[in-house]
Amino acid sequence: MDEVRRHLEFHPGIDPEPFQTHIQKFTESGAILRDTWCYPRGGGQPGDTGYFELNATKYHFDEVTASVTGGETSIIHPLENDGLGIGMEVKVHIDVNRRNSLASMHSAAHIVSAAANERWGAITVGNQLGVDSSRIDLKFEDRDLFNVETLEEDVNFWVDNNSRIKIHEWGRDKILTDERVRNKRFVSRIIDRLGGENPMLRMVEIEGIDLCPCAGTHLASTGPIGGVSIDRVQNKGKGTFRLHFRNEKSEEIDNL
């Protein structure tokens, strides 16, 4: 398991606890910790925000990012380092409401992608999650067949179904021979990019509807998403629609 991306170890990826760690170094952009459970921006999911606690003082950090130098990944916590120093032990608090909302949105996004693929063979070509609103770009063979009300119904069927969301670590053969995995050409490219003998991929399964590689944070089941409404559909040309959707419960998910 990746030692710096510790958020990968946790599923469901909600209600992250505060954790103690040491400051390893500072870059121009912020602090690098010895280890971190913060989610760094990636895969369309914004990074965590939060604060370090040291001697009853709070040092807020902006959206966490990952930077790769010489093949090595560092997780950057952007903040002013006045009063902080290398080697200091800090308690890191992740903004729980933001994380929970994004985990809910992210789980909803899987269902939107999978439901559009299931019904029309649409391929997801882009996505950007937000706390209040998210978007997903779907490419259709025949865009005229697409109907947004049908998609919204399909998505909410899977939300109401309260399907379990599970995480697996699988190798190439297991992934590419599982008929539930959609868009194998895309998945195969991800595996090739990882390289190595038999790279293991983190697979996210939403029982009955979706199975795909993903490093994001998710709920334990789909029910707590509450409901998904698709507010706007934009024509992006070349058979692609951009869907803007909301998650009705994303503000309240921390109260579950």
Ligand SMILES: [Zn+2]
């Ligand atoms: Zn995901």
